[in-house]
Amino acid sequence: MITNMLYSLGGVALFIMGLFALIACSHPLRKILAVNIMATGIFLILIATAYKQAGTGEIDPVPHAMVLTGIVVSVSVTALALILACRVQETSNRSLSQKQANDFTSSGE
Amino acid sequence: MTSHSIQNKRKRFDPVLLLVLLLIVFLTGLLVQGILSTDYMGSRLADDVARFQDISGVESPVTAVLLNFRGYDTLLEVMVLLMAVVGVWSLTRAPFPRRPIAPSPVQLAVVRLLTPLMVLFAFYLVWQGSHLAGGAFQGGAVLGAACVLMLVSELPWLKNTPSRSLRVGLLIGPVVFLGVAILCIILQGTLLDYPQEWGGPLLLLIETTCAISIGLTLACLFAGGRPKDDLTRRKKQ
Numbered sequence: 001m002i003t004n005m006l007y008s009l010g011g012v013a014l015f016i017m018g019l020f021a022l023i024a025c026s027h028p029l030r031k032i033l034a035v036n037i038m039a040t041g042i043f044l045i046l047i048a049t050a051y052k053q054a055g056t057g058e059i060d061p062v063p064h065a066m067v068l069t070g071i072v073v074s075v076s077v078t079a080l081a082l083i084l085a086c087r088v089q090e091t092s093n094r095s096l097s098q099k100q101a102n103d104f105t106s107s108g109e
Numbered sequence: 110m111t112s113h114s115i116q117n118k119r120k121r122f123d124p125v126l127l128l129v130l131l132l133i134v135f136l137t138g139l140l141v142q143g144i145l146s147t148d149y150m151g152s153r154l155a156d157d158v159a160r161f162q163d164i165s166g167v168e169s170p171v172t173a174v175l176l177n178f179r180g181y182d183t184l185l186e187v188m189v190l191l192m193a194v195v196g197v198w199s200l201t202r203a204p205f206p207r208r209p210i211a212p213s214p215v216q217l218a219v220v221r222l223l224t225p226l227m228v229l230f231a232f233y234l235v236w237q238g239s240h241l242a243g244g245a246f247q248g249g250a251v252l253g254a255a256c257v258l259m260l261v262s263e264l265p266w267l268k269n270t271p272s273r274s275l276r277v278g279l280l281i282g283p284v285v286f287l288g289v290a291i292l293c294i295i296l297q298g299t300l301l302d303y304p305q306e307w308g309g310p311l312l313l314l315i316e317t318t319c320a321i322s323i324g325l326t327l328a329c330l331f332a333g334g335r336p337k338d339d340l341t342r343r344k345k346q
Contacts, residue, residue: 008144016137023129049147060155061170065179068171068246069186072323076193079330083197 007048014041028085032078039074043067166308168240175244176312180301184290187283187319190326194279203334205268212262220262227255235320239309245282245319252324257331272339275325282322286315 018038022031050063158170158178165173175183231251238244259267289311290301297304303311 005144005147008147009141012137012140012144015140016133019136020129020133023133024126045144059170061158061174062154062179064171065174066182068175068244069183072246072250072327073186073189075327076190076330079333080193080196083200083333087200 004048004051007051008045011041011044011048014038014044016041028081028088032081032085035081036074036078039070043070046070164305164308166303166305166312167238169238169242169244171242172238172244172312172316175246176315177301177303177308180290184283184286184301187286187322190323191279191283194326194329197330197333198335198339201334202339203332203336205337206263210263216262220258220264224255224259227251227258231255231320231324232317235316236313238316239313245316246323248316248320249323250327252320253327253331256324256328260328260332268337270336272336275329275336278325279322279329282315282319285318289315 015038018034018036018041021034022038025031025034046063046067050060050067155170158174161178162168162170162173165177167173167177231248233248234243234251235245235248236243238248289303293302293304294300
């Protein structure tokens with residue numbers, strides 16, 4: 001029980017970090033990474049919910065099935081987002097490094 | 110240097126950033142409260158799954174959920190994968206280097222050894238999915254990894270992969286899944302309500318074709334564009 005809770009809280013931490021990066025960073029690559037980290041947090045929460053008791057080998061199959069399909073879907077979403085980001089960089093006049101000047105996180109550089 | 114540090118200080122106290130931080134702290138509190146109040150020992154869907162396991166046609170509970178009890182979800186997710194490939198193919202052509210670098214003989218030998226093994230293991234995972242952990246998504250991932258291994262070692266014939274056979278491979282899983290779903294409407298009256306005695310073979314058929322499609326989808330997404338001969342006929346006319 002305490003194990004489920006610890007893993008779930010870890011998932012929440014990952015989700016929150018990803019959400020903050022998604023809002024605060026303006027670079028497309030960072031946004032894509034942030035979405036991936038958020039997805040990982042959600043998967044961790046789902047897996048922790050599916051976990052029952054050590055040693056019994058029993059799991060809740062419904063969250064497992066969701067995570068299974070979710071991983072493959074998140075890979076495809078990432079690929080499509082990366083291609084779109086590349087196209088944005090190719091076709092836009094402002095380069096991505098200039099856009100970074102508005103970024104909260106890149107203030108020191 | 111001093112102006113730089115002043116700019117830093119101003120950015121650190123950006124009111125928008127402060128608002129975002131406050132909102133995120135609030136959301137964290139809500140989520141943590143939600144997790145702390147979750148009852149992990151209460152009644153679960155697992156009991157319902159266990160009760161209807163016998164009529165699903167497979168022995169593995171995860172596969173039963175994936176393809177039978179929540180088959181609707183999986184059908185839509187396979188369609189999402191297809192849409193992703195359609196999107197990627199419509200944006201760019203696969204960026205193969207014009208003059209391929211020659212990979213080292215060690216790498217070529219490893220690829221030659223590993224690829225058949227990985228394909229075999231992928232189909233073993235699909236077969237195993239009916240009674241243990243495994244299934245279409247795992248098998249498809251291994252198949253995709255085998256294709257990625259060939260892509261990164263830049264085998265020369267990969268550049269000229271015919272797009273028609275690739276399209277057939279990408280479509281076979283979704284089409285078979287959709288065909289079975291429509292067949293179920295005709296025979297049983299409900300979408301994805303498999304006839305009970307045909308459940309096992311139908312699920313295996315769906316899993317095998319979906320694994321091929323998922324593997325090819327992942328490989329095409331890694332290649333990052335449509336093949337060389339795709340959409341060229343319109344240009345010639």
